[in-house]
Structure formats: C-alpha cells, structure tokens
Amino acid sequence: MRLLGIDTTGNTLSAAVMENGRVLSEFYIDAGKKHSETLMPAVDGALRAAGYGAADMDAFAVACGPGSFTGIRIGTAACAAMAHGAGKPVIAVNTLEALIENAGAEERPVCAAMDARRGEVYTMTKHNGRVLVAERAVPLTVLLDQLLPEGPVVFVGDAAERFREEIAAHRPDSVFLPQQFLLQHASSVCAAAEKIYVQGGLLKYDELEPHYLRESQAERLKKR
Structure with a gap:
C-alpha cells in the first residue's frame, strides 16, 4: 500500500x-x-x-x-x-493518535498533549494500543493530577515542549520523547x-x- x-x-x-x-x-x-x-x-x-x-x-x-x-x-x-x-x-x-505513533514500540503509557490555548490541552493517553485517557480538551493540571495513570508516562506533543517544567514538577517520573520525535x-x-x-x-x-x-x-x- x-x-x-x-x-x-x-x-x-x-x-x-x-x-x-x-x-x-x-x-x-x-x-x-x-x-x-x-x-x-x-x-x-x-x-x-x-x-x-x-x-x-x-x-x-x-x-x-x-x-x-x-x-x-x-x-x-x-x-x-x-x-x-x-x-x-x-x-x-x-x-x-498520530503523535502517539511517534513513540513507536514504547512499553510505557504515552500521553499526547497539544497546546489548546486558554490554559487547556488537547490530550489522549494510550498504552499498548489501549486507551487510558480518551481524547478531550482539559486544563493541564487536571490531566496531570487526575487523569493520568500512576507511574512513568511518556509525553509527546507541543504542550510537552511548552510546559515541560510544569509537567516534570507535577510528575517527576515523566519521560519526554527526544526533540526530533516530539512534534x-x-x-x-x-x-x-x-x-x-x-x-x-x-x-x-x-x-x-x-x-x-x-x-x-x-x-x-x-x-x-
């Protein structure tokens, strides 16, 4: 194809x-x-x-x-x-979904987060093809404090780039894809x-x- x-x-x-x-x-x-x-x-x-x-x-x-x-x-x-x-x-x-594909065969949960402005992010989290956080627009703090599973989560998307320090402060075990795969x-x-x-x-x-x-x-x- x-x-x-x-x-x-x-x-x-x-x-x-x-x-x-x-x-x-x-x-x-x-x-x-x-x-x-x-x-x-x-x-x-x-x-x-x-x-x-x-x-x-x-x-x-x-x-x-x-x-x-x-x-x-x-x-x-x-x-x-x-x-x-x-x-x-x-x-x-x-x-x-496409952003999550950037992570390839990553074994940890992958959270795609895009800057939606007005203090919100467009987001979705998947793990081995299973949806953990369904697509939605929410405040970043709600995503970090209430929606994500426990343990290390891999972040991808421009919100991961823009709010990296805030994400790391809320979730110290966060993992970020390399810059060439982040967007x-x-x-x-x-x-x-x-x-x-x-x-x-x-x-x-x-x-x-x-x-x-x-x-x-x-x-x-x-x-x-």
Missing part, C-alpha cells in the same frame, strides 16, 4: 510518502512559515523524492485534528483536493492511516471533515 500523508495541525508542517510500512520520503518544516505557502511544495518534494506522482498513491492521509483551526482547514482541504484529482480515497487520522510528523500520520486502512476506514474526498474537538472562538461568540 502506498500513502501520501500530510500534517498541518501545528506550527510544524510535514508531508511523507510511505509504502508498505516503509517511509520513502518525508519533508518536515518548522521555520515559522505559513502552511498555505509551504504545503504544496512539501507535498511535491515528498512525491518527487519518492519517485512517484499523486496518481500513484493508493490513498491520501491527513491529520484532521485536533490542532490549529486554520492548519486543520488547510490540510483537509488540500487532501480532499488531491484525492479528488487522483480519484483515490482519503484516510482521516486523529492528530493525537507532529506526516510519517506517523501514514503509520496510523495504515491501521485505519486495514480496518476499512476509507472515505470519499467529499466525506472528509475537520475535527476541531471544541468550538472556535467565533462560534463561541456567536452563541453568546
């Missing part, structure tokens, strides 16, 4: 091509540039480096959220457009997508929807 995966849900951007579990190429950008400017050049670079075109993909995978609302919209729109043009299906990957990677989106593919989780391009997890500020203000 040949996949093109993209992730635009955070400050980083990446595009990767995976074939039967092997990463053929990955373009990763963390230079503060706009995703709208860098996504398609990264996609083109990943495809060219792998020696394939968009039409050669069996499916297109995208991190559909949670994360940056603007980034999610850019990624899902681009994925749907590419899949429509190539006549191929899409695979929607939860960003937190979103399209190769992990592909790895998660392969599992979804086996389970039959293919979508048509027009069935792909952003996954915001919570309302945008505009929606909250409208309700008020």
